[in-house]
Amino acid sequence: MDIRHQHSWHAGTAVLLRSVLLVCSFYAPLSFADDAETWQFSGQIRPLWTSAQSTGHDPVSSANALLPGLIPVMSDNAQVQTELHVISHGITAIGTLQGQAFDTDTKHELTNGTAWLNELYTGWGNGAWQFSVGKKIVSWDVAYGFRPNDMIQQEKRQTFITSTLIGRPLAMADYFDADNAVSVVLVNPRQNNTTDPSIEPALAARAYHHAGNLDWYGFARYGEQTRMSIGTAAAWVVSESIELHASYRYSQKMGLLSLQQRPTLLSNTFLSNTSPWQTQLTDHIQQAVIGTTYTTEDQQSIILEAWWDGAAPSDAQWTEWNQRNHALNAIASTTPSLQRPVAYNLAWQAQLFSAANNVRRKNLYARWSWQSGVWTTAIDTLYTPEDKGRATSASLEWQGDRWHLEAGVRIYGGPANAIFAQLPQKRIVYSAATWAF
Template sequence: MTAPGRLCLLSMLIVGARAEAKLDVNWTWQSSLESEQYRHTLLNDTSGGSIQSLDSLVTATAEWNSVTGTFALEGNNLLTTDSQDSVSKKLIVQELFWQPETELAGVPLDLSIGKQRLDWDVGYGFRPLDIFKSYERNPVGIQVDEGVGAATASWFDGVGQWELVATDESWASTNTDQARLAEKQHGIGLRRYALVGSTELQGVMYFDQVHRGTVGGSVVAVLTPALELHSSFAYAQRYQSYKQGDMYEPVRWGTSNDSYQFLLGFNWANTTGLNIIGEYWYDGRSWDKSMWKKALQRAEELSQHPATTGLASSYSWGLDNTSLVAQNIMLHFKMNMSALHPKYLWLEKLEPSLDLLVSPTDGGLVATPRLSYPVYESGESDMKIELASRFYTGAGNSVYANMPDRDLIFINLKGNF
């Protein structure tokens, strides 16, 4: 049965079981005006230029007794300066699940059945425990995140929670080249969460036909009212990614053995409104420094000959791996302007933030500044305007400096009603 067919069957079962429920709907919308500056690099054989476009998104989150659904209407390139791009509109079921309660042998069980996101990780810039489906972290424009087909059963003891889970990734649409190539996983797993004092502990075991066995875990420790440490890891017996071959072979999608992912970070805040998050992570599914060096050298050499330009361009597919580089350091700065001295209260509604993503092995840098301001607030609705940008730069031979995008600038309007 196709994913739309499964969702239709689930909807009919839910309607039949909960016909008496009360419907509550919350709406959000976002319009995003983007200016993309692109450039010629070793991984992009086109000349430099710019494209401007307008995208929009309307999302409805409906709650109907124990049923929750999130539906998105997305419109891309509603206005654009690129004559090769056409308007696209689509309706996406992000989530639709039923959460009944039952009892087994005297033990209360919380059940969840349907299409849903399972968020278990603790990281800000990277999430090793997104083992069912990966999501881009901290997008600057419009992004629609879908869940996977999942059935869970959880119960609580005196320390924390046990959770059984079965998932099917094919319920999510395939809207990227990587997603279309990847084999969709379906499997079963067990999760344990425990709160010990002021420390949160989590362990995960999961088995599917793609990765075989996956184990992972996380810890969050509150050291002081101002400082928290967090860490997470995951190991999988197999993983899918783009792989390099011999000099005159194109980059191919394939399966490899043994992937390790690890994240360590802190979250600190002071009484003057400054919040800093710092994280280091390693993603073994990505190309490391030596592999990227070889990729850039081969791309440069192969692009010199017309017969091998196709081989040269295939090395840009490495940019579609889950992480661009294996090692990263991120610093996130955010200022709560309302905590400033009273003489600066006219600034209290401004929300500035800055993300700095550094590749320590090759000197690459991605900078993402944001500034948002609420222009309307009431008890039932609100609207804010956000100016966001993302700049790819760093050492000349770094991966980030060879991204086709030089910089992205967004003007976002967001609202709830």
């Protein structure tokens, strides 16, 4: 073990000890109070280690080659998360403390510590009506790999480590009976002048009806900038082994990232002195997913899904993006005096990777998993037929009474022009150990 890795390990251990002491400082005095029966505590501590291998020919690597350290890329990352759940007097709270120590591809060592509230809300109600106000996790829709109608949480799917989501500020009313449910949500009420759907003020609603083996859903949302969107979904239990599901959403407007050239004082029109990728409202966006799950008696499960995401960059945008990468690299090699502005322009190219939930509009997804006692094995692949890119993951998990151990790998690949093959990291290996209390 070299000095760099010793430093990361020691920093991670120190963070873990501080996190444990902080949790104990909250937990101990309250759990033994006179009214301890009105308090409910739980939580978890999870050390997590990841190691990533850089692609080497992506825009981020090209930018760092011209201007070293412009965008730090993590290689080894030691992280510790401490999560505390508290319920008392009608208030639910979930908070997370995180410390991490990581090495970058330039051999720099960085450490930081953060804390955030996942949820903090109060709820009340009587009978069929329930109300809640505060910061709360509200996830909608029926599919696994992609959920078009997740209008409140806007969760990014297919993460290889499952973590508690960070809720949204909202006020919510729910009505339900044996076969029906209706939810009305005012989300992000204090935000304004934004087209980001995750923080834009909006009013959303969901209706649910259960009819035999079929579940029907209807969704609607009105955003301050993005206006109206409507959606529907269904889940049908065909037999004990087979389930079918589908989801569709139409949005009047969405804020999408697009390339906008600006005249500059620089000598080449391909160069910009600010990011040329800007969010603008785009009309008439459609998103849809269809899928099935098959489960065997010995607890093997197969998920197959196909989806279209009109909010993802188009094929024309990615073609233009690839052409721009080649042009920027050509400028850097022929005009050394422009290497610095070229480096910044290449770095801005990476914005398109996270512009939407999906990098391509057409997607095919398959997942196999098998639970055998305390062990669970899973393999999944996301394939983008437009450029033949792929993201493949494999994982192994062990579940005890309090401990949950997991490890896995994700590999991105495809032809040289595939977007997955041009991500900054082509392989990520991870392991985690979660202790629940």
